[in-house]
Amino acid sequence: MLGVFIAALTIYTLYTSEALASGRWNEQPGKLTLLVDTPVYDEQSTDSKPAGVISAFQSLQVIETGGSERDTTNPSDEFWYLVKTWYGDKWLRSGPAVIKVKYYPVHLEVTFMGMEGLYDFPADDESNVGQLSPQTVTTLGQLFICNEGVTEGTQSESDHCRSWYRILTYLGEKWIAPTKAIEHYENQYSAAALTPSAAFYQEKFRSSRELEPLFSRFSIEPVSMHTENNVAKLEVRRLYQHREKLNDEEVEALKNAVFQSLGGYFPLSITTFTLSDKADLVGKIISIDNTGKRALVVNYNKWSGKEHPTPEAYWIRLPDDSNIHRYGQELQLSMEDLRIGQTVEVWKAKFTLLSYPGQTIAYEIAIVEDAKPGEEGIPLSIILDLDLTRIDKIELKLKEGKPIMIQDPQIIQAIFKRMQHIRLQAADQYPVEYDTYTMSLYQADRKAIYSGNLVFQQLPYRPTSLTIDLDEFIKKLK
Structure with missing residues (x-):
């Protein structure tokens, strides 16, 4: 089982990386993302007082650049960007907190299997400021960064792209970039980063029939499928094992089998529908x-x-x-x-x-x-939810003519003696004739309706010798 789990992790990482690069998510021509609160200036100089401060995790439109810009994700040389802000067109200085990739404010849990370095900013040339042992962490945001030289659609893309996660640690908010990680979206509040590539594969997943053989191979059946907070939510059930959930290793193996079948990665949550101890x-x-x-x-x-x-x-x-x-x-x-x-x-x-x-x-x-021999049907008193031995009066409505109010104790007794032994079974279809007769049976403040066509509470029942005998008696009351 451990071997299956390790293999699943390897496949997961491969498809994650390929999907990240396939959409060229690292490029946003003419836009920047700020990772910290950043001052902006009227001129390309920090000597003057800032014209204002732009809050972190916003994207800004670049109008022009100044200084010696290098074409890299995190340039070390100082240069300036002229950007559109609500203060007007202002300048901001480059730095590790000013990047050219899109920031996704996601919320999910990520499990990593090895020691991971903590970084102040997401960049390969940053020195780590601490270490985290293998564990599951909750993310605040996510970036997909690909190095230079990555060409869309090439097999080598997976060697150049990394997924960075912003997390809260004992040192405050930091960034990690696990080589192998498992993303968990099972929490109903989880939100994912739906990149163009991920959106393509997610739509393919929703409309694909290619997964039926895969489900059969895993001995499962899909129960429900929907999208919530950019996460594809798949609920399955085990065949023949209605109270057993898929374990973590089986879930990851199934996820990666789905990714491999569809050719790409997307945010996916898989849960198991199981039966409760109490019957429904x-x-x-x-x-x-x-x-x-x-x-x-x-x-x-x-x-x-x-x-x-x-x-x-x-x-x-x-x-x-x-x-x-x-x-x-x-x-x-x-x-x-x-x-x-x-x-x-x-x-x-x-x-x-x-x-x-x-x-x-x-x-x-x-x-x-089990039903006792000869008592396979349901007693009429149960169907009508009324004690038939304690009827006070009866209002009889025939197909034609005015209603008849029956209060004679002998007639009432003759009717309920016939009714109290009636047991009914459901009919396969509704009767053709509906307007035969009805009796409103009164017991103190309670009332029940007996219909001659044997339709009670929208359910049809089969006639019996006792119901036919009752019909004949009612006809004589006309």
Whole structure:
């Protein structure tokens, strides 16, 4: 595993360097970046009082140069730049804090594996002012500096470019340029430096289908992908191992396999979606669709909505690596072991289609309780969420004619005796005829609606001999 990790680091460094150089990020024609608060002057002299001070980490437009400028990133000879400022056109003096590369105010964690020197300014000719042992640090900013002679698109680019990070240390704010580093963007507040080259590869990543064989090789499946703060965020899940995360070595190996497949580097965060200890849904199976490899699970103990409350319900599709088992047992079962009326716990996918019932994927199902023989359906009292033995009055609405208010105890008793034994299973489709009859069942301040077409809370159910008998009794009340 250590060998894989070292190889991953090597590949990471190679692609980082190539990507840095491919966009020629070291050149900003006619612009300068200030790394410290810098005074500006009316003339090319420091003898006079400064006309003002420009805050650090700003880019300025150069109008002309004065003195003996050398064409290098950090010139040692003194010369001057005439730049545009909000004070007007002013002069500023060259120095290690005045550079020709773009500064990126990034926020991320960087892990480096060897001793690293600390520098006051990002330049190869600077003397280091301290050392840091291998560790993970949080960056404040980033620069990409390539030496002279680098030609865009050449293989030797990686030998000439370095990534500098501005960090906070025990000596204050300093710069480091690790030879081998791992960038971490997992924190939701992380922000990256999206250079032209990185933007190209990031867009290629979002639109590429070339990675499907790669995901298969790593035995993972993508869960979500989006961009946040210039960072490509990829969430994956392990196939068959729904509670195991990718470790650090596996994440870096996957990152670098992605970079190698696409041909370049870009800011990328990879996290793992795992199942929690607590189930997302507890309910009863009321329908099974073997052709679609899915089941309808309803939780009649959890309702939402005020005027027209509905129970929590999901059509759950079972992928090939779904784990089906009995509660507290490890023996793997299959979809053929699922039965209507079973009470199950379900661990579902991160996303659900916004419909009713909801539509999602079940990565794990635990069978908590089997239905007793002859009791595969759901009792009508549970579906209506009402005690059918304590009905005070009934308002009957027929297809035609005025509503009938039923308060005769004998008729009410005859109706609830028929209703209390009804058990229903979900139907595959909604009935053709909707306007048969409805009964509003009142129990103190509670009310439930029984529909003759057997559609309750937007869910259709199959007719039974008992529902047909109830229909015949209701017809006689006309």
